[in-house]
Amino acid sequence: MPTSTPVLRLAVPSPLYRSFDYLPPVGCNVENLKPGARLRLPFGRRQTVGVLLDISDTTQIQRHKLKAALELLDDEPLLPTELMALLRWVADYYHHPIGETLATALPVALRQGETATAKYRARWRITAAGQAVNTATLGRRAKRQADLLQRLAASRNGLTADQLSELPRNWTDAMAALVKKGWAAVEQIAALECGHAESDPGPALNPAQAQAVEAIERCLNRFSPVLLDGVTGSGKTEVYLHAIAAVLLAGRQALVLVPEITLTPQLVERFKRRFNVPMAVLHSGLGDRERLNAWLLARGGEAAIIIGTRSAVFTPLLNPGIIIVDEEHDSAFKQQSGLRYSARDLAIVRAQRLDIPVILGSATPSLESLLNVAQGRYRHLTLPQRAGSAQPPTIQLMDVRHQPMEDQLSAPLLRLMQQHLDRDNQVLLFLNRRGFSPTLICHECGWVAHCRRCDTHMTLHLNKRQLRCHHCGSQRPVVAQCPDCGSPDLRPLGSGTERIETALTRHFPDIGVSRIDRDSTQRKGSLEALLDEINRGGQRILIGTQMLAKGHHFPDVTLVGVLDGDQGLFGVDFRAGERMAQLIIQVAGRAGRAEKPGQVVIQTHHPDNPMLQLLCREGYHAYAEAAMDERRLTALPPYSHLALLRAEASHSLPPENFLQQAEQLAQQLGSTGVERYGPMPAVMERRAGKYRFQLLLQAERRADLHRLLTPWTAQLNALPEARKVRWSLDVDPVDLI
Ligand SMILES: Nc1ncnc2c1ncn2[C@@H]1O[C@H](COP(=O)(O)OP(=O)(O)OP(=O)(O)O)[C@@H](O)[C@H]1O
Ligand SMILES: [Zn+2]
Known part of the structure; x- marks a missing residue:
């Protein structure tokens, strides 16, 4: 083989921290090989799909040992340069193998080698000639054509086969006749969800919203990270919608990340009502083929708005214009297995590389984001008041010591509930524990x-x-x-929510009770049904877990009861308090969102707890400031940076030994500026039959941490005990348990 044959450097899904060298497929024109394209490869005894990273003249492997790739799967690079570069950065930052990193970012269908062609579908529109036709003159024989023409005339976007298939009779012949006469025209459009034809302009912005929108619009053409810090019900979504409108006007795409789409069907509906554009909604219910389609249409620029959960941060975009992260404090943005990335953090990194604005929105911003604001890295835009006529709810602690309790319901709370129900309002009770x-x-x-x-x-x-x-x-x-x-x-x-539900039905036999938790919403459509029931209004009690805290808008809820305010006080994780404070404020934010004022009570056995008092009396930001001081004193994030090496096995010895060896390795590598804690058993030492141990690394400066992690992770697989355990590294862990 002539030495001039180039060598392909490929990312292959494998736990090894390296790329793999191959020769081009036999007979393949090397000109056609571009980084970002997929190739089918022989790998061990099986075949796999790899992504081309580089083409090189040299290799460390003897040439005659190199295997040839089997087939080039993409004529054009599947992953745009920008995304390839981002993913290389991701692999470096999270110290994750490049092959698995790329595999995480690709839709399953592409990982399996399916062809990358997007689906289109036919859509019919009325032509000018069709508009000029007086359907009354068409005569009875062409009644179907006349009907169809009227329908087309009434629809601004034209109609797809899906929409037409709702017609009572077969429409295809009649449509063909219309097209033949030149009265209708057919076009191929991206197979995506589309906003409703009748767009709704939304309410007029209040001054704070208008200011925020203006500030965002001023920097649409450059990287500008913004924390949109708006109390619950302040109309943050309205601000997103206006910012997106400006982005669409400039012919660019908007990427919107949300913690969980299925929990907030109302949000997607609002987007659809507002914009008359194709949207890719990436929810967990999508099949592999549909997901691939949405991905490809975002890449091709056909999808103007992309709404998705954390993995959507890796969606390729032809004309990216803005990234929005809604409820940025939510820990759902952190992936807890495999490539443990934070979609919130990556949204910032990606926006910076794309030189576009990124908005993090929340009523309860994470301490990380608040510190970034304090240090001048993010712009701080605030919406201090509720939108429209809604007033902020009053929040008070309810001392339940010595009170008679019916399950978790104290007598004073039951009395208060009765008062609110008597006024024909709804009551929401929050308990973050499902089951009986x-x-x-x-x-x-x-x-x-x-x-x-x-x-x-x-x-x-x-x-x-x-x-x-x-x-x-x-x-x-x-x-x-x-x-x-x-x-x-x-x-x-x-007690869990199920037990409270039973107690409520006993105590308020005439009042409907809706329980909202993972158990009651498992069936498809059940959450929507429950939300509909609640939104029909009138006396009703809602009991639920943190699912209730997620951006819902319940106009008739006037009383919110947090049944166990002490739940966050004794958490083992250093973020337990922050999480509970965010949850309390988010559920509290469901009260009094419309004309009726809201009241929030928090049942506690620790009414003197200073943090709880601060949260109730002075609100989230006062709480966050105090929590921040605590973190500074204890040198915990965001004032330091963490990485957690976890290991597990069916026996307790191997993980402990592995971590011991890893610890020694770290010591040998010299880890200036990095403190090491452990190995120690995880808080729940045995889970799913596995014994779990961990080693925590902490550094004041991120650079110190990563200087150790790079050589360290590369060598961990070679440790003698590595083969006896399953190990993983978690950079910036959100959960230390
Ligand atoms: N300028 C406005 N005038 C009147 N009503 C408004 C205005 N802006 C928003 N609203 C309404 O106020 C309600 C709350 O707005 P929105 O959902 O955007 O708030 P949010 O800050 O995203 O809420 P949360 O964080 O609590 O989920 C919605 O019903 C919305 O239609
Ligand atoms: Zn178990």
Whole structure:
């Protein structure tokens, strides 16, 4: 083989921290090989799909040992240069193998080697000649054509086969006749969801909103990170919509990241009502083929707005104009397995590389973002008041010590609920614990239902008569007798949403109760049905988990009760307090969002807790400031940077040994500026049958941390114990448990 044959450097899905060299496919014109294109490759005993990183003249492998790639799958680079560069950055920053990083960013269908062709569909429009036709003169024989023509005339966007298939009779012949006469024309359009024909202009902006929109519009052509810090119900979404309108006007695309789409059907609806453009909505219910289609149409520029959850941050865009991260504080933006990236952080990095604005919106910004504001890295735009006529709710602590309690419902809370219901309003109760009770205990001997695979209790789900582990998902039927002593006296200890629901139906027999948690919304469409029921208004009680805190708009809710305000006080994670504060303020934000004023009460056994008091009396920002001081004193993020090396195995020894070796390796590599803690068992040492250990690295300066991580992670796989464990590195972990 002549030495001039170039060598292809490929990213291949593999846990190895390197690229792989191949020769071009036999007979392939080298000119056609461009970085970002996929190739089918022989890999071990199987075939795989790799992405071309570079073409090189040299290789460290003896040439005769190189295998040839089998087939070039893309004529044009599938991944644009910008995205390729971003993903290389991502692999470096998260210290993740490049092949797996690229695989994470690609839709499954592309990973499997499917061809990258987008779907289009036919759409019919009326022509000028068609508009001039007086349908009355068409005569009875052409009634179907006349009907169709009228329909086309009434629709601004034209009609697709999907829309036409709703017609009672077959329409294809009649349409063909219209096209033949030149009265209708057919065009091929991207197979995407489209905004409604009747666009709605939305309310007039209030001064704070207008100021925010103006500030964003002024820097549409450059990187400008903005924290849109607006109290709940202040109309942040309106600001996004206006900013997007300006971006669309300039012929560019908007990428909108949300924590969970299925939980906020109302949001997507609002986008559709406002814009008459093709949209790619990337939700978890999409099939592989549909996801691929949306991805390709975003890449081709046909999708003007892309709304998706965290992985949407990797969507290729032809004309990117803005990135918006809604509810930026939400930990759902962090991927918790494989490539553990933060979509919020990557949105910033990507916007910077694209030189476009990025908006992080929240009523309860993360301490990370608040510090970035304080240090002048982000612009701070605030919406201090609720939009329209809505007033902020009053928040107070309710001391439940010595109070009679019915499950988690104190007597004063029940009285207050009655008052609000009597006024024909709705009451929302928040308890971040689903199921009937978190524990089932034997009253005779003290036996507790434990998970057999985790160090934790099973949760009792009475409706399904099951015990379920919320950590590994295992389940078994409820036993009638204690397996230890045979006593039938088994009692549920503590309450979850299911139990509260039962208590509420008992206490308020005439009032409808809607429970909203992961169990009650499992079936497709069930959340929408529940939301509809609530939005029909009138007396009603809502009980739910953090799902209720997610951006819903319930105009009739006037009372919000946080049933267990102490839940965040004793969390093991250093972020537990911050999370609980955000949750409380977000659920509180569901109260009094329309004309009626809202009231929020937080049941607590610690009414003197200074952080709770601060949160209630002075609001989230006062709380955040105090929490920030605490973090500074304890040198925790955002005042330091963390990386967590986790390892697990079926026995406890290998992970501990592996981490010990990893620790020694770090020591040998010299880790100035990096503190190491561990190895130590994870808080839940055994989960899903695996023993879990971890080693925490902490550095004041990010550069110090990464200087160690780069050589370290490259060598971890070579440690003797590495093959006996599953290990992973988590850079900027949000969850230390
Ligand atoms: N300028 C305005 N005038 C009147 N009503 C408005 C205005 N802006 C927004 N609204 C309405 O106020 C309500 C809350 O607005 P929006 O959902 O945009 O707030 P938000 O800040 O995103 O809320 P949250 O963070 O609590 O989910 C919506 O019903 C919206 O239509
Ligand atoms: Zn379990």
